[in-house]
Every structure is written in C-alpha cells, then in structure tokens.
Amino acid sequence: MAESEEEVDVLVQRVVKDIANAFKKNPSIDEIGVILCPEARYNRSPIVLVENKLGVESWCVKFLLPYVHNKLLLYRQRKHWLDREALVDITCTLLLLNPDFTTAWNVRKELLQCGVLNPEKDLYLGKLALTKFPKSPETWIHRRWVLQQVLNQVSTLDHNKNQQQAEAVQADAERNEQLSDRLARTLRQEMKVCSDAAGRYPSNYNAWSHRIWVLQHMARGNVKVLHDELSSMRVWVSMHVSDHSGFHYRQFLLKELIAEICKRPAHTSTSCSPQRGCSTVPEGSPCPHSCSHSNGEPSGQEAGGEEDSHADFTTVLQLFHQEMDLCSDLIQSFPGHETLWSHRRHVFYLWDQWVREHQHSCSRGSDCKLIHLTDPDPGVPEISSQSCAGQGHGVNGQKHASEPMEVDGLFLPDPHNSKRLKRGVLLPCPPTLPTELSFVSSVLGGCCNTEQRHFALAYRKWLDTVIGLQS
Amino acid sequence: LNRNCLDASRPWLCFWILHSLELLQEPIPAAVASDVCQFLARCQSPTGGFAGGPGQHAHLAPTYAAVNALCIIGTDEAYNVIDREKLLDFLWSVKQPDGSFVMHVGGEVDVRSAYCAASVASLTNILTPKLFENTTNWILSCQNWEGGLSGVPGLEAHGGYTFCGTAALVILGKEHMLDLKALLRWVVSRQMRFEGGFQGRCNKLVDGCYSFWQAGLLPLLHRALYKEGESELSQQRWMFEQQALQEYILLCCQNPTGGLLDKPGKSRDFYHTCYCLSGLSIAQHFGNMDNHYEVILGKEENRLAPTHPVYNICPEKVAQALQHFLRMPVPEIHFRSNKRGRSVK
Numbered sequence: 001m002a003e004s005e006e007e008v009d010v011l012v013q014r015v016v017k018d019i020a021n022a023f024k025k026n027p028s029i030d031e032i033g034v035i036l037c038p039e040a041r042y043n044r045s046p047i048v049l050v051e052n053k054l055g056v057e058s059w060c061v062k063f064l065l066p067y068v069h070n071k072l073l074l075y076r077q078r079k080h081w082l083d084r085e086a087l088v089d090i091t092c093t094l095l096l097l098n099p100d101f102t103t104a105w106n107v108r109k110e111l112l113q114c115g116v117l118n119p120e121k122d123l124y125l126g127k128l129a130l131t132k133f134p135k136s137p138e139t140w141i142h143r144r145w146v147l148q149q150v151l152n153q154v155s156t157l158d159h160n161k162n163q164q165q166a167e168a169v170q171a172d173a174e175r176n177e178q179l180s181d182r183l184a185r186t187l188r189q190e191m192k193v194c195s196d197a198a199g200r201y202p203s204n205y206n207a208w209s210h211r212i213w214v215l216q217h218m219a220r221g222n223v224k225v226l227h228d229e230l231s232s233m234r235v236w237v238s239m240h241v242s243d244h245s246g247f248h249y250r251q252f253l254l255k256e257l258i259a260e261i262c263k264r265p266a267h268t269s270t271s272c273s274p275q276r277g278c279s280t281v282p283e284g285s286p287c288p289h290s291c292s293h294s295n296g297e298p299s300g301q302e303a304g305g306e307e308d309s310h311a312d313f314t315t316v317l318q319l320f321h322q323e324m325d326l327c328s329d330l331i332q333s334f335p336g337h338e339t340l341w342s343h344r345r346h347v348f349y350l351w352d353q354w355v356r357e358h359q360h361s362c363s364r365g366s367d368c369k370l371i372h373l374t375d376p377d378p379g380v381p382e383i384s385s386q387s388c389a390g391q392g393h394g395v396n397g398q399k400h401a402s403e404p405m406e407v408d409g410l411f412l413p414d415p416h417n418s419k420r421l422k423r424g425v426l427l428p429c430p431p432t433l434p435t436e437l438s439f440v441s442s443v444l445g446g447c448c449n450t451e452q453r454h455f456a457l458a459y460r461k462w463l464d465t466v467i468g469l470q471s
Numbered sequence: 472l473n474r475n476c477l478d479a480s481r482p483w484l485c486f487w488i489l490h491s492l493e494l495l496q497e498p499i500p501a502a503v504a505s506d507v508c509q510f511l512a513r514c515q516s517p518t519g520g521f522a523g524g525p526g527q528h529a530h531l532a533p534t535y536a537a538v539n540a541l542c543i544i545g546t547d548e549a550y551n552v553i554d555r556e557k558l559l560d561f562l563w564s565v566k567q568p569d570g571s572f573v574m575h576v577g578g579e580v581d582v583r584s585a586y587c588a589a590s591v592a593s594l595t596n597i598l599t600p601k602l603f604e605n606t607t608n609w610i611l612s613c614q615n616w617e618g619g620l621s622g623v624p625g626l627e628a629h630g631g632y633t634f635c636g637t638a639a640l641v642i643l644g645k646e647h648m649l650d651l652k653a654l655l656r657w658v659v660s661r662q663m664r665f666e667g668g669f670q671g672r673c674n675k676l677v678d679g680c681y682s683f684w685q686a687g688l689l690p691l692l693h694r695a696l697y698k699e700g701e702s703e704l705s706q707q708r709w710m711f712e713q714q715a716l717q718e719y720i721l722l723c724c725q726n727p728t729g730g731l732l733d734k735p736g737k738s739r740d741f742y743h744t745c746y747c748l749s750g751l752s753i754a755q756h757f758g759n760m761d762n763h764y765e766v767i768l769g770k771e772e773n774r775l776a777p778t779h780p781v782y783n784i785c786p787e788k789v790a791q792a793l794q795h796f797l798r799m800p801v802p803e804i805h806f807r808s809n810k811r812g813r814s815v816k
Contacts, residue, residue: 077526102479103527141579203675209626244674248627339674342617349616454664 012067015060018047019096020089022054029054031131032096034061054096054128061097068094072104084116092125095139099129105142112149119146127193130207134200140210143193147186151217154183183218187225190214195236198246208245212252226257230319234326241334247343254323254350258316262358313358320351321428328439336451341459351431352467436463479523479530482514482537487745489543493785494748494775504544511537512552519557519564529561530575535587538594542792543784550795556802559597562588563804570605571623581622582613586635589642590782594789596796607645610636614649617673618657628657630671630684637691638781646695655696658688659711666723667715668734669750678733679724679743682750683783686711690753690780707764713754717768720751752778759786 023029030052037057040046046057056064068090074080075087082090088111091104099105108125111117126143129136190211197207219225230253237246327344334340429435440460447453485507492499513525514537520529521537541549565572565584572584585606592598612624613636619628620636637654640646661669661681669681689709697704724731724747730739731747756777757764767774779786 073526102523144579203672205622205627205629205672209622212626242674244672245627252625337674342673346616 008063008067011060012064015046015056015064016068016089016093018045019054019056019093022047022049023092025049026052028052029128032056032128033132034058056097064093065097069098069101072107076103076107084111087111088117095125095129096132099126099133099136099139102138105138109142109145112146119150122146123189130193130197131200134197134204135206137206140206143210144213147190147214147217150186187214187218190218191229198236198240198243202240203243203245205245208249211249215256221260221263223257223260226253226260229253230257238326238330241330241337242339244339244342247339247346250323251343251346251350254319254347257319258350258354261312261315316354317428317430320347320354320431323347324351324431331443331452335447335449336455338451338455341455345459345462348431348436348463348467355430433463433467479527480533481524482511482521482533482540483523484741485511485540486536486543487741489540490778490784491741491745491748493543493788494752494778496776499544504546505548507540507544508546508548508552511541515552515554515557516561517557519554519559519561528575530578531565531572531584531587532574534558534561535590538591539782539784542594542782542788545788545791550792553595555595555597555796555799556804558591558595559602559802559804562592562597562602566602568605570603570607570609572606582610582620582632582636582639583622585610586639586642589639593642594782594792594796596793596799597802599801603643607640607643607648610640611645611648614654616653618650618653618655619672620654627672630658630661630669630681633658634684634687637688641691641695641781646691647699649695651692651695651699654688655692655710658685658692661685662711662716663719666719667712668719668723669716676734677719679720679731679750680733680746682716682720682724683746683753686716686750686753687780687783706758706762708757708766709753711754713757713766714768716754717751717766717773720747720754721769721773748775749778749783751775753780 026049029049032054033056035048035055035057037046037059040057040059046060048055048057071080071082072090072094075082087107091107091111094101094104095108108117108122112119112122123143123146126139126146129139133139191214194207194211194214198204198211201207215222215225215229230250233246233250233253237243237250240246324344324347327340327347330337331340331344437460440456440463443456444453447456489499489507511521514521514523514527514533516522516527516529518529520531521534522529523533538553541552562572564576565574565578565588567573567580571580571582572588573580574584574587589598589603589606592602609624610620613620613622613632615621615625615628617628619630620633621628622632633654637646637649640649660673661671662685663670663677666677668677668679669685670677671681671684686709689711693704693709720731723735724733724743726732726739730741731744732739733743737743751773752775755765755767755773755775757766763777765774776785778784779789782789
C-alpha cells in the first residue's frame, strides 16, 4: 500500500491528535501497548482505548515513528517550527513508542523549565512508558532529573519558609505539612513504579538502581521508611527468588538501617524505636555508639551508654537474624537458586564486618561476656538459627570467662542479666561460622537437587577460604 | 535493548561493523573508509567530542566509538578527523570534582564514562594526570563486596560496568589497587557451567555479548596479577574455560543467514555481532606478541584476529594510533571559565 507523503502526513497528524485526546478523555490511563494488527482494515483510528489501557495498532507504527521522529529532529535543527502544544503531543507519542529517544526527553526538559509542562505530567508519561519498556534507561534518567527539579522546588520553598519566621506560624506549619505530604506521596509513587517495573522484567537493574536513588535523595536516614521497605520486600523477594537485584536492594536497606541505628544521638526526649518507627533521625549525632533507643520504653538511662549499646546490638542482631532466617527459609523452600546463596553470603559478610568493627565498643559493665565468632566447637548440637533464644549460654554452648577487649571476640550482653530477662527479650543466636557450616551440612544432608548441592558446597568453600582466613 | 531508533548510536554502528570486519580480517575498501571518516566528522561537535548523529550534542559513548572506529581505519584522513584540542575541552566539560565523569553535559554519572574518557584520551595522547584526578578512587569505590564493579558506587556488580571500570584503571596504571582476587572470583563465577557463555550478573541468563565484557576481564586480570608477582599463573591459558565459550558462541550465537546474537531465539544485531566476535577472539588467543598461544575450536577458518583487551580494537591499530598521536604535543586546554565560573587552566 503506497502512501503518498501527504497521506502519511494526514494520518500521522490524526494519530498524534487521537493519542492526545485519549489522555484528555481518560486521565487514568495506566498501561500502553502495541496491538498486533498488520493491516489497516477499516478507516478508523489505530488508537484504541479500552478501560484504562491505551493501544496502538501495529500497522501505523512504521509510519508514525519515523515521521514523528524526523519532525522532532528537524525542529531541533531549527529547520521546522512546532508550537508548544504540538511539541507536547509529538514527544508524548514518540516516547510512548520509543522512550529511549533522548532528544524527545530533552525537549520535554525545556518545556518543563519554561513552565509549559508540570513535572507530574512527565512522571506520568514515564510511568506509562515503563509499562511497556520497563528497562528503558533514558526514561529512568529523565525521571531522576524531574524528581530533582521537584526536590529543588521543595527545598526552595522550605528555605523561604525559614526566612519568614516572623510570619504566621500556622500557615507555615500547614504548608510544611503539605510539602511533606507531597514528598511522601511522591516517594510512595516512586516505590510503586519501581516495583511494577521490577515485576515486568527480571532482575531489572535500572528499576532497582532508581529505587535506591530515590531513597538516598528523598528518604535519607529515614529509619521508618527503611524498615517499611524491608518488611514490604519480604513478600516480593519470596516470590522472585532468582531476582538478584531485589535481594541486592535488601542488602542496601540492611546496610543503611544499621548505619542509621548506630548513628543516633545519646539524648532525645522522645523514645525512639525502630519498632515504633522514627520518621526523622535527629541530625548531628555526637556519639556513634550510645543511643537513646530502649525498646519502646522511656529512655531512663543507666550509667553511660551501656544500656543503649546493648539495645543497639539487639536491634542489629535481630535484623541480621531475621534476614538469615528469611534466607534459610527460602533456600530450603526453593532449592537451587543461586541468588539466595549469594544473598546469604552477603548478609553473613555484612554481619561479620559489623562484628569486627564493633568489637571495641565494649561496655564497661562486668556482665559482659564474649563469644568467638569463628571458634570451632565440636560439642555444639545441630541448632537451627531460631532455636537458641532461650538458652542461657553463649552460642558455643559454653560459658566464657574471657577477657573483654580480646581481638577476636564479640561483645554480647550476658543473657543472665536480670534486667534483660525482666523485659522478656529473647536474644536470638547471632550467626557464626559454626552455625553457618552446620546449616550447609543440614542442606547437604537433606537435598537431592544438584544445583543446590553445588551452591551449598560453594558456600562452604567461601566460608572456609574467605571468612575463615580473616580470623 | 530497544534499538528501533538508533539515532543516538550511529558512531557505534561504525565501530561495531568495522571491528567485526577487522576481526574477520576483511579489508575495508578505501572508499568506504573515507566515507566513514567524513560521516564521523559530521558527528563531531563544534565544541568537541562526538555525538550520536550529526547535529546532536556530544556524548562520551559515541565519542569512544568514533575514536575507536577512526583508529581501526587508521589512515591519516581518519586520524585528522579528530580535533584533539576540542576533545580535551569536551572531556574537561564532563569531568566532575569527585573524579567521575558524566556521560554528557547535564547527564548522569556512571563508570562507563571513565572508561570512554580514558580510552580516547590515551589513544589520542591528550591524557594528563590532572584530567583524571580522583578518578581512580571513584572507580575503586564502585567495587563492591561481590568483587565486581557497579555503575555507580553502592549498586549491584554488573559485567559491563566491571569491564569499563577495570579497563579504565588499567589505562591509568592503577588496576593493582582493586581487590584483584575478589574480582577474579566474581568474574569466573559468571561463566555458565552448562552453556559455556557468560552471564552479566549472578543468577541471570547467559548473553553472547558478555563473551567480551566478562571474558575480556581475564586477560586484564592475568596481566595485573602477573605484575603483582603472582607466580601460579598459566603461560598458556586464561583463567576461564576458553573452549566452552567458543562452543557457546559458535554453536548457539550464530544466525544462519549471518550475524551473531545474544542467545538462541534472539535476533541478530550489530552490537551482538561485534561483542560475540570479540569474545571469540579473546577465547582463541592467549598472551601477547612475545608469548602467543592459540586455541581454535573447529576449523582453522574459525580463527579470528586477536583483539586488544583494553580498547577492543586490533593491537596493531592501537600501536599505530599511539605512534601517530604520541608525535604530537599534549594540547594545553584553553584558559576559560567552566560552568561554575571558575577559571580553569
């Protein structure tokens, strides 16, 4: 079917307009796609709108894309004029068909900067493009640019607010709330966009990298958000056990959370526990290792930071323990997934690092005991990582009368400490080299999946050669 | 990759095709070579560097591709296309204070940019230590606990980024500052036990292009470890299963009508053709000019030309380009203010 240049022109103009009208008619369009339809049968628009789904019949793409693409390039080379509305429509059409067309996003940047477009429009367009092209690097890059504009706006307003302290406090508080509402909404939306894109393409590097970027720029130090993400991700990763990026995200969350927990200042007037959730972390922590955290109770403090570092340690231990637990669970439920073993390595490695870094932050109290993370102990019965919370001994099944400050050792509050028992805190077993080795043995003992065997053996080799060598 | 619209990749097409031809030892007709030179000249930005196409803004990726393509052509006409002074200006314009480079003015940072910058700067002899101040430390911060490198610090280790970061450090002479053993452990774990090809990241599928991005790390590591005094290195083989990789490429990655691809079922494209062939070359050739050992799977006709593991163009072309540009003085950059209003010398 030979189309003359004019016919193509008319067709394309019509299609571009139809797309624009579809959005006007239905601002809730949430997915785009190409409808396989090799020939135009009837004299009707190739744009199909059903419920919230926008479809483009495939026959018109070969006309549409090169034509619109060319028009935009000519505009850029100043050989052809397009008014603002035409630019918006054309770039929208282009980007829905090929969101990696950088020039189109750049045109929209200019439109944004002169106020013709608002940022929400581009976030929406990007979100739609990602339903069909979940990896599109240019879409994610543009998205970050837009979010940065939004963040700059917000911080400008914030800054102005601070400068007008004399004015009505009420109005400021309200505006402040609106701003943080907007940020919170934007944050939630970004998490959703990332999550959807991650679901559409396995191990979607760009989607997860974006997710991390968003947290770093919009929720820096926000322990509540970190905790929420960690808990909402449990379900997701359990359903995507080969998604290395998803597990990497958990590793990122863990690292950030631990860094934040250990950063908190010695004195705050409100009790602040991760279980309850802190939305802001007070700035300028003077003392990295003693915090006011006290498991939900008002911070009636004992001498020095002893209680606080106990509590810190407990929180961190619980986080690691839960993570290892999740990992063990998934490894046993879904044999033969390399990601799960890689995750286990990373979590154990993080734990091992953390222990080494904090070995010197010993309490001065006399009820400290030490355990050795890498002590071999033939006497220890096979224990799963959950079962030793009630035991009155250190992990190695022996009481230690070791000296504090021993280089290889780990500070662990004595479970016999009556104050702890009163609170009913069950201290989970910290992961150790022996417990990991026994985990490997139990997997090897029970499994017949060749891949699983291979990964278990490789993990053991790693434990022996990498971790073992460090002690 | 969504390649419906390759408007920002035209120098790449030149490189992918020219490099494939040189690996296949197909001579490039003089007229074609000249045409390519003229086209790339039109892709060069008036402010320096090369863009994805005529009239677009300069970008480090097409800059890398264009310089490589011109070096493959290797004629004076080709070398003369490159405006070295402007290229240096361009590199300065994308350099960041923390040592990283953005891919283009106003764009994002990732470790590829350091490789692209180091590659073109070293080949055309415009490299100065000041230009790469802090870059080493920035690249090193991209190495994560897994041993591989991520696109920016803190992200997942990834084959493409790992190659770029490592090769950049090799150019800067700082590869020994990486945790080489961890990197070695990571990359060798990326060769698939069943397929023989390489994956880009843990638990992902095999992809023919990683035949270069991943396997290409082994020659770099071999040399780095050798320089560190590692005594147990082989004198004949790289530290990956060369035969298995060749099998994967030859048996699974060829389109019967020509060209190479990611994995069976995928369609051919020039990118995969280039990198599958590059990986095949790496798997066939061990060593360097002085100590060369070959492993050719199948017929002798399968033998490709060797490729330089840092630049991924043929080693003679690297030598020739260096010889040409080293005769020229390193340009002084023009006394001007950069965007932040500081004077830059």
